[in-house]
Amino acid sequence: MASRVDEPHDDLIHVTPNPVIEPGHTAASVTDKISALVLKRKTPLAWYIGFFISFSLANVLMFTIAYLVTTGIGIWGNNWPVGWAFDIINFVWWIGIGHAGTLISAILLLLRQEWRTSINRFAEAMTLFAVACAGLFPLLHTGRPWLAYWMLPYPNTMNIYPQFRSPLMWDVFAVSTYASVSALFWYVGLIPDFATLRDRAKNRAFKVVYGMLALGWRGSARHWHRYETAYLLLAGLATPLVLSVHTIVSFDFAVSQLPGWHATIFPPYFVAGAIYAGFAMVLLLTIPLRKFYGLEDFITLRHLRNSAKIMLATGLIVGYGYMMEAFMAWYSASEYEGFMLKNRIWTGPYWWAYALLLITNIIIPQILWSKRARHNTAILFIVSLIISVGMWLERFVIIVTSLHRDFLPSSWAMYRPTIFDWSMFIGTIGLFFTLLLLFIRFLPAISIFEMRTILPGAAPKEEG
């Protein structure tokens, strides 16, 4: 008789009140339903409206970049002493959002959390697009993006190498590694589904394109064997990245000697914040997706509930981070740390940002302790939206309030974003949603073959 260990899915399906896949589905119905999103179903009107809005915003981004490149980064509001502002805030914000994708696809895979299956593809796509948006900011902040390849160590006629002791250099490698491993992971995961789409497509152009992407996948036992090995290896590679990328991003600040940045708590608290923001974005995207495409059977309340729990946990870690920052400012007895904290929270001109941060990031998400809130998609959606704003404010507070009061009072200044700071930020949101909507339209947003494996009875029965 098969034991519970051998059939890990059975308990998920029959015991829990909220299964990872609603009962009554078979391998065929799962394949039909998901592949139809791409191949058969009429594109809903909401898709066109959403695409129109986000593509318009993406064009705002394009015009901003064109103006930026032809004019210079002086069109932004950053100026001494606030030399970093929206560009780095948005960079960290987007990179953070990307983290949930890798966490879901790699760590939860290794931990055998089956419920990840229906949201991993989507979260990985979200990761890729978020990293693409994030990468734009430091790239354009260089002022001469066409010389960005100077950041790579290659044998050049200038005979100089990048400064490897600079955390900004570590960023280049951390983020580019992250982007390439995420892209690979995503693509490898898509191969069997590309084959499914190739076989089901009626249109010749779709057949050829999906066929090329499927790399000749026939689904033989050998294919599957190699595929599983490759996928597991990639998961192993991606796992440390979940922790390393945001750790290195936090080094941009922690390695400097500025009060407000120079803190050892930064790496863990940045990583927790990234996962926090990432899951908020996952919920923000999946809740409308499952509603508009009728995917409630596949993305069940269990997924939403688990994501909410992760948000609650990481949110508390972030809260602990804020507490420790304040505690260390007092406990270090450093005059500068003390001034920075007082200025950030109370006496400074940006006190409202800190107050809003506490409300959005710490106080409001506590509603997730309630089971009823976790089961209400409207509340989850709103809380996720608030957390996304809160995580943006967190970076704003860390960056702007630490910088605007320099050691020399004569250098004190205020930071005010210009319209181009805003258009660039809003533009990347447009780009993100444009890519995401195209993804939903042309690729299976839920992994078809992995969904088949979590169907009841999919696990092999042990003989004897």
Next chain:
Amino acid sequence: MPQIFHRSTNTLAKLSIFGSIFVLLFVTWAVAEINRSSWNTGAFDEREQPVQFSHKHHTGDDGIDCRYCHTSVEVSSNAGLPPTKTCMNCHSQLWSDSPYLEPVRASWKENKPIEWTRVHDLPDYVYFNHSIHVAKGVGCSSCHGRVDEMPLVYQAASLQMEWCLECHREPERYLRPKSEVFNMDWQQENALAENKTAEQLARGRQLKAEYKVRPRAILESCSTCHR
């Protein structure tokens, strides 16, 4: 169902995986070579001048010192181009009716400088100073090559940053006694080339100390040249 792809695409797919590595390597190599080629740097390109002036004749054959014409090389960032008057010091007497010298006489009569074509043109973001190099024992020929053998002057080096840094990182490879700075013939086989003979390195180190050449950290600091 008919096959979408022909059998040969299997081979193509496998080839493209390995092929792309070689293509990438080849492109990198080609770009590096093109960047360093004289087609890009302008090295060895003899520039036509408004007057048929030969450095080979004046320096090599007649033995005129560099400083007779380039008077400010020891005191200024710019080595200086001679005014027509310098030419006329001799050519009011010598070859005073040669047709080759007609542009010089015209310039003299009209009091209008000759418009020479610049051969060594550094980018504007580089602050180069001739006097400091000459004062620390860097010879003319180390950078300009054997000008005394050039009928028409050409750029003898790439003038790329890696070329500057070759000396800025290890000046002992090229330093010479100050008395030899204007000697075109000094160790000509080693100028511009890998210069790592034990003899040169020993002398170079001694000269480096004697002339108080700044340490490497300062010489290769960005702001030494890009201010």
